[in-house]
Amino acid sequence: MPLAATGELVAAAVEARSAVAAFNIITLEHVEAVIAGAESVHSAVVLQVSENAVKFRYGRLLPLARAAAAAAERAAVPVALHLDHVQSDDLLRQAAGAGFSSVMYDAARLPYEENLAATRSAADWAHAQGLWIEAELGQVGGKGGEPALDAHAPGARTDPAEARAFVADSGVDGLAVAIGSSHAMTTRTAALDHELLKRLTTALDVPLVLHGSSGVPDDELKAAVAGGIAKVNVGTALNIAMTGAIREFLAAHPEAVDSRKYLSVGREAMVRTVARLIGVLRG
Secondary structure: OOOEOHHHHHHHHHHOOOOEEEEEOOOHHHHHHHHHHHHHOOOOEEEEEEHHHHHHOOOOOHHHHHHHHHHHHOOOOOEEEEEEEEOOHHHHOOOHHHOOOEEEEOOOOOOHHHHHHHHHHHHHHHHHOOOEEEEEEOOOOOOOOOOOOOOOOOOOOOOHHHHHHHHHHHOOOEEEEOOOOOOOOOOOOOOOOHHHHHHHHHHOOOOEEEOOHHHOOHHHHHHHHHOOEEEEEEOHHHHHHHHHHHHHHHHHOOOOOOHHHHHHHHHHHHHHHHHHHHHHHHO
8 A cells, every 4th residue: 555644643543542653674674574563463553764774774765765665555554654863954855755754853962942943944844845743852862872861860851841832833743752761772661750741741732752662661651652642663672572583593593594594583573573562552
């Protein structure tokens, strides 16, 4: 089927008081696994390509984006493409011509006024291209090798009043909020601030996004969706599943040299992870 639009999938999730799962992809095996996992549970899904993934692919967006789009167009469920954690304006401006319907522009590292100005400019451009745009306020941390952030440190959490002003002044369509999760967590021990989420949901009239969801336990994810999170980003959980399965296979088959043998095992592990996490978000 034709590529879906991220904004429409998020809006449908808001209407259903649910959340759309958005998985970060790095290889073609990630692409195939996310789609197969979503198809197995008959769910729409978002494929996300991060700026770090583009850097890994020699700085070229189109090879992975076109492969993802081709796979998505042949999927039995709605699949949207999202360009994630973009800091480069040059990369941002490649989104519209590469099949993406949405982008997350990440200026959260900047002081508030600079974040706002950069995000406002990005939002104006994105809307002129018909793109749905997400931003971040607060510090989720742990992205792209940056130092691990204490999610409980003063100033790390998203302030509801500041968020309300930021959304109004920037014009973004969705907001990633810092409520206790962190990127790149390999243990599922994050404790979310559900009282803060309630205040943010009350203060804002745009969909809320949870980043760093790989480190959030199932019951916390369910509570976050019930509390108003409409898009849940997952990346590290796929890499844990893939890497663990490949390690186990190669330990059992040290003579193996055909990459298809171990990549297929890694891909199937990711399929199971995708299906399980979508099931968690459905409640």
